[in-house]
Amino acid sequence: MKKIKLIALALASILTLGFTACGGTTPADPDPSGSSEIVNESIDASKTQIWIDHYNGGVGSAWFAPLKERFEAAYADYRIGDKVGVQLKLSNHKDMGSQQINSVSSSDMDVFLSEGFDYYDGIAKDLFLDITDVVTSMNSDGKTIESKYNEEQRRYYNYNGKYYGIPHYTIYTGLVYNITLFEDELLYLSANPSVNGGFITSLSDARSLGPDGKTGIIGGIDYSEDDGLPATYDEFFKVCDRMVANDIIPFTWSGIYGKAYFHGLLNRLTANYEGKEQLMLNFTYNGTATNLVKSINADGSVVLDDPTTITVDNGYEIYRSAGRYYALKFLERIGSNQDYYDYVNTSKTGSDSHTDAQTRYILSKYNRKSKPIAFLMDGAYWENEAYDVGAFSTLKTVYHVDRKDTKFGYMPLPRVDASHIGDPEVVLDNASSLAFINKNVEQRCPEKIEILKEFLKFANTDESLREYTVKTNNLKALDYDLTEEDVSSLAYFTQTLIKLKDKAEQVYPFDNNSKYVDNRSILNISATYVTDNYKFAAVALIDDKVSAKNYFNELVGYRRTKW
Amino acid sequence: MINILNGRSGTKVPNARRRNELIFYTLMMIIPVIQVIIFYFVVNMNSILLSVKRFSYGTDGGLAGYTFAGLDNFKQCFYDLFNDFSLKSSFKNSLLAFGIQTLVMPWISMAFSYYIYKNRFGGKLFNIFLFLPSIISPLVITRIYAVILDDALPELITLVTGKVTLSIYNSHFFESLIFYYMLTSFGTSVLLYRGAMTAIDLSVMEAADLDGAVGIKGFIHVVFPLVYPTYVTFIVVGIASIFTNQLNLFSFATASAEKKYWTYGYFLYVKTATGGMSDYPYLAAMGLIFTMIAVPLTFTARKLLVKIGPSDH
Numbered sequence: 040m041k042k043i044k045l046i047a048l049a050l051a052s053i054l055t056l057g058f059t060a061c062g063g064t065t066p067a068d069p070d071p072s073g074s075s076e077i078v079n080e081s082i083d084a085s086k087t088q089i090w091i092d093h094y095n096g097g098v099g100s101a102w103f104a105p106l107k108e109r110f111e112a113a114y115a116d117y118r119i120g121d122k123v124g125v126q127l128k129l130s131n132h133k134d135m136g137s138q139q140i141n142s143v144s145s146s147d148m149d150v151f152l153s154e155g156f157d158y159y160d161g162i163a164k165d166l167f168l169d170i171t172d173v174v175t176s177m178n179s180d181g182k183t184i185e186s187k188y189n190e191e192q193r194r195y196y197n198y199n200g201k202y203y204g205i206p207h208y209t210i211y212t213g214l215v216y217n218i219t220l221f222e223d224e225l226l227y228l229s230a231n232p233s234v235n236g237g238f239i240t241s242l243s244d245a246r247s248l249g250p251d252g253k254t255g256i257i258g259g260i261d262y263s264e265d266d267g268l269p270a271t272y273d274e275f276f277k278v279c280d281r282m283v284a285n286d287i288i289p290f291t292w293s294g295i296y297g298k299a300y301f302h303g304l305l306n307r308l309t310a311n312y313e314g315k316e317q318l319m320l321n322f323t324y325n326g327t328a329t330n331l332v333k334s335i336n337a338d339g340s341v342v343l344d345d346p347t348t349i350t351v352d353n354g355y356e357i358y359r360s361a362g363r364y365y366a367l368k369f370l371e372r373i374g375s376n377q378d379y380y381d382y383v384n385t386s387k388t389g390s391d392s393h394t395d396a397q398t399r400y401i402l403s404k405y406n407r408k409s410k411p412i413a414f415l416m417d418g419a420y421w422e423n424e425a426y427d428v429g430a431f432s433t434l435k436t437v438y439h440v441d442r443k444d445t446k447f448g449y450m451p452l453p454r455v456d457a458s459h460i461g462d463p464e465v466v467l468d469n470a471s472s473l474a475f476i477n478k479n480v481e482q483r484c485p486e487k488i489e490i491l492k493e494f495l496k497f498a499n500t501d502e503s504l505r506e507y508t509v510k511t512n513n514l515k516a517l518d519y520d521l522t523e524e525d526v527s528s529l530a531y532f533t534q535t536l537i538k539l540k541d542k543a544e545q546v547y548p549f550d551n552n553s554k555y556v557d558n559r560s561i562l563n564i565s566a567t568y569v570t571d572n573y574k575f576a577a578v579a580l581i582d583d584k585v586s587a588k589n590y591f592n593e594l595v596g597y598r599r600t601k602w
Numbered sequence: 603m604i605n606i607l608n609g610r611s612g613t614k615v616p617n618a619r620r621r622n623e624l625i626f627y628t629l630m631m632i633i634p635v636i637q638v639i640i641f642y643f644v645v646n647m648n649s650i651l652l653s654v655k656r657f658s659y660g661t662d663g664g665l666a667g668y669t670f671a672g673l674d675n676f677k678q679c680f681y682d683l684f685n686d687f688s689l690k691s692s693f694k695n696s697l698l699a700f701g702i703q704t705l706v707m708p709w710i711s712m713a714f715s716y717y718i719y720k721n722r723f724g725g726k727l728f729n730i731f732l733f734l735p736s737i738i739s740p741l742v743i744t745r746i747y748a749v750i751l752d753d754a755l756p757e758l759i760t761l762v763t764g765k766v767t768l769s770i771y772n773s774h775f776f777e778s779l780i781f782y783y784m785l786t787s788f789g790t791s792v793l794l795y796r797g798a799m800t801a802i803d804l805s806v807m808e809a810a811d812l813d814g815a816v817g818i819k820g821f822i823h824v825v826f827p828l829v830y831p832t833y834v835t836f837i838v839v840g841i842a843s844i845f846t847n848q849l850n851l852f853s854f855a856t857a858s859a860e861k862k863y864w865t866y867g868y869f870l871y872v873k874t875a876t877g878g879m880s881d882y883p884y885l886a887a888m889g890l891i892f893t894m895i896a897v898p899l900t901f902t903a904r905k906l907l908v909k910i911g912p913s914d915h
């Protein structure tokens with residue numbers, strides 16, 4: 040009996056080890072936002088609290104402290120009952136909107152700043168307060184929030200004449216490239232393709248024009264950022280071959296999430312080929328498709344079909360787009376050579392997280408035990424995530440390299456071939472971040488409705504939008520301008536993203552037609568490469584070595600039968 | 603007078619006491635009964651009604667909300683069951699899971715339980731280690747398991763053999779899933795079988811020993827017939843869960859599992875978790891089809907097993 044008691048005591052003691060997790064993580068890098076202080080700030084009973092439910096993901100919450108300060112100052116005299124002034128209370132978490140949707144109606148949170156919250160499901164479940172007046176009325180910056188929407192956003196967020204949510208931040212996925220590595224290893228392409236295999240011999244050499252086919256400042260836009268970068272798929276893999284020869288690994292991605300990120304890359308490659316107008320047919324089913332594949336030749340080139348009218352009835356035809364096929368060809372080429380990617384770590388589909396990949400990528404150039412890595416497949420918020428887990432801190436303490444001495448860029452993607460050089464770059468917003476007011480405030484605290492609406496308006500003035508970008512190095516999903524001072528204060532990576540965005544076509548991949556909305560679980564941008572057999576094209580083409588042609592044909596057939 | 607409530611003859615229970623006992627009984631039962639009504643009858647009735655509807659968000663000025671769809675959802679479901687790759691894979695994988703749960707695991711569990719019951723060497727240690735996966739948080743244990751197969755074991759093999767070994771978790775994902783499923787199946791089954799064995803009268807076992815029914819003979823002729831009801835329970839539960847068993851796929855891959863690994867349980871779960879209101883009617887219809895197959899199968903199997911099984915005698 041005594042023995043059993045001792046064993047039980049020992050087991051119970053082991054269980055207490057679990058409490059060590061209660062302190063939370065202590066990243067090596069300090070929390071720059073001070074958001075933990077805001078979260079733990081005690082309630083001021085003399086003021087009205089505004090409770091904000093915040094998805095604290097890759098973008099972080101560094102933007103909140105200055106916004107809180109300004110808002111509380113601006114509304115210091117605001118009265119509700121015997122309370123004077125307002126206090127913003129932030130509740131940070133990492134639950135996606137899909138996890139929250141069933142608890143919103145009973146939540147005490149007033150305002151939600153979410154990610155992955157389905158807008159139309161929220162409306163159908165009557166979770167959102169009507170904020171049409173917030174969106175359409177003049178704001179303190181002399182503009183309406185609606186004026187900052189683009190056409191697709193206006194169509195999507197306007198539900199039968201009313202607005203129920205405001206797009207929050209952008210989510211761009213794509214390719215990150217290590218500019219420092221490119222410079223140190225002279226991986227840029229020369230303006231003179233006959234010398235040194237087409238590569239520059241020094242940083243002062245004239246570089247090729249890059250995918251945009253231009254250089255210099257034209258019309259106030261800088262076209263030199265992509266100079267020397269591969270302009271076509273062939274040039275891109277020529278650069279990859281040079282990397283392999285120089286003991287550089289071209290690609291890495293997260294073992295767990297990389298296959299999903301590949302869809303982002305595929306969609307951008309497709310978009311670059313198709314252009315905004317053609318790409319939008321994937322969601323509007325209203326227009327004429329001019330790039331549909333009729334047949335695929337033995338050498339992998341395509342024969343284009345006659346222009347085809349796309350309607351709701353034959354919308355599956357758009358999946359025959361040549362841009363989609365060529366994007367798959369790009370992926371096929373990555374998978375064709377194991378030296379092109381970090382196959383050891385990317386195969387760890389059970390344990391290699393996005394932050395593992397980011398840390399590995401950042402440290403690879405300086406870590407003598409591994410080869411340097413040129414490209415990371417990730418979202419545009421990646422540096423915030425890497426910072427939060429201490430990657431830059433490790434870079435400083437172990438390799439004595441400061442974050443500000445690193446240069447990473449958002450890669451302008453190559454075009455299919457030389458005939459497409461100069462086609463506008465297309466950037467795609469994943470469009471799943473949403474701000475809304477909880478409908479239950481009408482019963483719970485109707486006296487707060489006015490100030491909650493004021494908060495949303497305040498948070499979407501130009502000043503607040505700029506401040507958000509400066510603090511988070513991420514962009515809001517609205518149209519606003521940044522000053523030169525704003526831009527120069529941003530992380531190098533974000534500056535490259537902004538420069539790319541300035542000359543790119545921005546696409547918000549959705550529409551409000553009932554065919555799309557009622558079936559968006561299979562028609563949304565993230566699902567456009569799903570086939571009958573595969574959820575992820577990367578698994579098919581890289582792991583299982585399915586050919587691009589076969590995958591493309593399977594995709595087209597699947598969409599036809601599913602329509 | 604004969605007391606009806608407490609059965610004691612000659613004693614009359616006062617009305618007040620009967621009333622109090624009735625009130626107590628009602629109060630104790632009212633919450634579970636309401637729960638059954640809401641979460642069983644109402645939910646299932648709602649599913650039935652949902653399965654014959656169609657949902658539209660009415661974004662282009664059309665009618666928003668549910669409309670009657672007749673048997674359209676069922677037609678789509680039946681078509682997909684025979685044509686959709688994820689559902690064809692689900693058939694194969696769910697059947698495999700069922701086979702493991704009902705044809706393989708019971709015997710391995712009973713073998714371990716018998717070994718422990720017979721107090722053989724290391725029996726108590728087996729007891730602890732077999733039960734461990736069931737008491738540690740599934741979130742923790744799936745992560746540990748994934749890391750071991752992804753990283754630790756390949757590293758070890760690389761160290762020992764000198765040959766670079768990639769993630770076993772990735773290259774043998776389905777096998778890893780099956781092995782994990784078997785590992786975590788032990789806990790409850792070993793506990794219950796051992797409980798059933800412990801309940802066997804010692805005199806029966808002594809008599810069996812005297813008659814020479816020891817070891818495997820003892821198991822086949824004495825122990826198994828006596829734990830047969832427990833065995834039937836596991837088989838019946840296994841049949842009932844053919845369409846809900848996920849093989850722990852969501853724990854490992856969340857919503858990102860490739861279609862070739864799907865089971866019916868995973869299909870329903872992930873489609874519901876990632877779908878919207880317009881997807882629910884189809885899923886309700888699919889759930890009803892699964893129920894219409896599982897229910898008669900379960901009752902038939904139970905009847906058959908009870909009929910053909912060994913008797914206590």
